[in-house]
Amino acid sequence: MESLLVLNNGIESWPQFLTSLAIGLLIGLERERNPSARAGLRTFALVALFGTLSGLLSARLDSPWLLIAGLLAVAAMIIAAYHNKRAEEGDPGTTTVIALLLCYGLGVLTWYGMSKLAVMLAIAVTALLYFKPELRGMSQRLTRSDLVAVLQFSVLTFIVLPILPDQNFGPYNAFNPHQAWLMVVLISGLSLAGYAALHLVGTRYGAPLLGFFGGLVSSTATTLLYARNSRSNPAMTQIAGSVIVIASMVVLLRLLVLSSVVAYGAVPGLMPVLASGFLFGLAVALYSWRTRFKATKLSIPETPNPAELRTALSFGLLYVVVLLGAAWMQDFAGSRGLYAVAVVSGLTDVDAITLSSLRLFNLGQLSEHQAITSIALAFIANLAFKLGMVIFIGGKNLAKFVAAGFGAIALGVLIGLVAL
Numbered sequence: 001m002e003s004l005l006v007l008n009n010g011i012e013s014w015p016q017f018l019t020s021l022a023i024g025l026l027i028g029l030e031r032e033r034n035p036s037a038r039a040g041l042r043t044f045a046l047v048a049l050f051g052t053l054s055g056l057l058s059a060r061l062d063s064p065w066l067l068i069a070g071l072l073a074v075a076a077m078i079i080a081a082y083h084n085k086r087a088e089e090g091d092p093g094t095t096t097v098i099a100l101l102l103c104y105g106l107g108v109l110t111w112y113g114m115s116k117l118a119v120m121l122a123i124a125v126t127a128l129l130y131f132k133p134e135l136r137g138m139s140q141r142l143t144r145s146d147l148v149a150v151l152q153f154s155v156l157t158f159i160v161l162p163i164l165p166d167q168n169f170g171p172y173n174a175f176n177p178h179q180a181w182l183m184v185v186l187i188s189g190l191s192l193a194g195y196a197a198l199h200l201v202g203t204r205y206g207a208p209l210l211g212f213f214g215g216l217v218s219s220t221a222t223t224l225l226y227a228r229n230s231r232s233n234p235a236m237t238q239i240a241g242s243v244i245v246i247a248s249m250v251v252l253l254r255l256l257v258l259s260s261v262v263a264y265g266a267v268p269g270l271m272p273v274l275a276s277g278f279l280f281g282l283a284v285a286l287y288s289w290r291t292r293f294k295a296t297k298l299s300i301p302e303t304p305n306p307a308e309l310r311t312a313l314s315f316g317l318l319y320v321v322v323l324l325g326a327a328w329m330q331d332f333a334g335s336r337g338l339y340a341v342a343v344v345s346g347l348t349d350v351d352a353i354t355l356s357s358l359r360l361f362n363l364g365q366l367s368e369h370q371a372i373t374s375i376a377l378a379f380i381a382n383l384a385f386k387l388g389m390v391i392f393i394g395g396k397n398l399a400k401f402v403a404a405g406f407g408a409i410a411l412g413v414l415i416g417l418v419a420l
Helices: 002-011 013-034 041-061 065-084 093-112 114-131 132-140 146-164 178-201 206-232 232-263 266-291 308-347 350-362 369-392 394-417
Strands: none
Touching: 002 041, 002 093, 013 041, 013 093, 013 114, 041 065, 041 093, 065 093, 093 114, 093 369, 114 132, 146 178, 178 206, 178 308, 178 350, 206 369, 206 394, 232 266, 232 350, 232 369, 232 394, 266 350, 266 369, 266 394, 308 350, 350 369, 369 394
């Protein structure tokens, strides 16, 4: 009877071994395609099963050293395989070695009831192995300044943010150092994503993506660049206008993302306003796209590193000033004072007044309608400022094209605002 019970317990473990087998076959399938690898489909499958078996024996015998011994055995096996035969094409085989060790570890995880995590990690490992050419090409396209941008953003996020006090200070209890810097990190992260994508994608996919990523980084910088390009090369007026309009449309998506993160409760009221403006602008952009020049040389907007400490500090200071100014004007002059601050601050930066309004909304110092109205007015003021740039820098022909797109976007925003 006791032997039958042990046998049944062993049979009940077959799902873990099947999962390990699938994990090993998945990773091994990718390695099988690599001619220089000393381990392929069967080896990875067996190593994964060996990991699960080691976990079973370690648990039954209450001896964690068996897991370590199994890991060392796998490592010694694959190192010996590479030592006895030189790797082809100068490949030292370190990737396959670590992949096998990971495969063994995933087999162990499967036995200890973490099959979902093991499968997820196996898929991630396989993707990293398979997309080696793409990852290498991406890293080679990154410049020193791009890497510095990532490091600076890491400093802003993981060093500066945790040490700031999460406590309200100042008039109206509106200033919170931790929250203020969190807004800096949020804006820097969103802009950095667009900045990296802009430089990785380049001009290969034309105006739509240039406008999209340009809007994520800085619609004002994008407008300035293409207004200058249109002035020096009249043949690209329509392309330049298209990029400028798309970049400003993307600002609406950017504001929606910020609102979703900072004040999700305001999203239902803000969504119709932003969506209406985006759809009106999209209609004009699609209508005019049929007359677009397809073989026009494009340029990448020259935008500063959004994670640079000076840039981050400048935005943080602007955010705090606008936040306190909006709170004071709301208390002193009511909605008119708040909207005046929104229009003035929105001329050059929509993010600061958006985050400030949402912060005051979270504190209960602004109603939903007041917060949404201030954001909408700031956005329209920003459109007016950029249109002025286009008129003075790009000329009348570009201004006519951009005015149609900006007018449609502003009209959509106003219609959404009135419908509240």
